[in-house]
Amino acid sequence: MSKFQAPKGVSEYFPPNSEQFEFIRDQLINSAKLAGYSLIELPVFEDTEVFTRGVGESTDVVCKEMYTFEDRGGRSLTLRPEGTAGVMRAVIEHNLDRGQLPVKLFYSGAFFRAERPQAGRYRQFYQVGIEAIGYNDPEIDVEVIAVADSAFKALGLKQYKLNITSLGDSKSRDSHRTELVKYISSLKLDEETTARAKLNPLRLFDDKREEIKQAMSKAPLLLDYLNNESKAHFEEVKKLLTELGIAYTINPRMVRGLDYYTGTTFEFDHALLGAQSGIGGGGRYDGLMNSLGGSDVSGIGFGLGVDRILMAALAEDCLPNDINQLKLFIAPITEKGKTAAFNLLSELRGNGITCDMAYGDRGLKGGMKAADKSGALYGLVIGDDEISSGKCELKLMSSGEVFSSTLTASDLIKRIGSSN
């Protein structure tokens, strides 16, 4: 056993799983690119205040889950626990909102939260996220949701559900909160629950205990406190979702753990994942830019959990089994064959053919076995006969069928290229 182990609770990916991870991540990114979002690549640590002010000091994420440290210059830095606050910092710092709006950005990378690890919950995890900044049209809300939904559909996922609600504007929230606090204070709750309610009364809506669910069943719902403007916006969002054929459930009891959310808020849940079933979520954050010192422009975005989406795809068994499949594997059986194979590979790779060969002195059987294990589409043996005749037999591994070819890259490419 090795002396070193990865830090507690991090997710790691290596072959063959890493290819599935990469596939999922690239599909998510692709969906964002199709909708005109551009990459923003940011530091994984930020001034701690970006998160305390952006995400909100009362949130669990900020007050007990951040990796915060002091650098040699005495600055307080924090490994990013989420993506939105950092993106807003960069947008403000580099004046990205001064040009044409909306600004549409996507990011992909690792995030860090010091939580107790669990199925689908890691201390270092991966998200792909998008942010659309500058307008609060309901169309943008729906576009953001549709980017996530179409990514899931492209992956072949089926057993997921979209929950949406609206948190309204700050006035709507204030008047609701007053009523909610009044309602909660009439309940008999244990000390811990009371403390949670004090921090964020909405929390009690997603408590898993039956007695709390019962007690909260008659609590005032924020959706009923929306002012006309918020209500109209939400109605339009629902209408557009329906027109796009995106199924949703209105869940007025949905709670998000980050303070910056306003208006349209949503979450995707997967049915096969256990306790940590959220595969993505997001919402509008109309006051965030302003609270970080920028101009008062609105925004909406989401974060998708790559680790969890991979788990969901594995659970639904919807991943293709030929991700990054080798097109050709060469088994050289003589020294000359080895050299010829090596040169041929270089030429094939130069033409975009994914290919590999057996190294070492494996002999015919070992070479073919290696070809089999590699999962390559075609196998090719090169020995002295092939070199002297200039001819070879390309073997389709799945069926055993062989095709005659000359031992030239151009001829091999013709055959391999036509196979899919």
Place this chain on the structure above:
RNA sequence: GUGGGCGUAGCUCAGCUGGUAGAGCACCCGGUUGUGGUCCGGGAUGUCGCGGGUUCGAGCCCCGUCGUUCACCCCA
């Protein structure tokens, strides 16, 4: 931060009321000196997570510790 389960070969795990380790898969070689997958034969692999204790003797019992896993909490 709280609670439960589990740490034995590369992987999945078995190992009885304590008597100093085993299977399957994977891997390597051969049967078949120019064609893989099946079959048959052979082979390599372990400080039984780590530290301490009880015992003549510990993979097994006790304590601690680390890791892992599931749930609470929280969220991606």
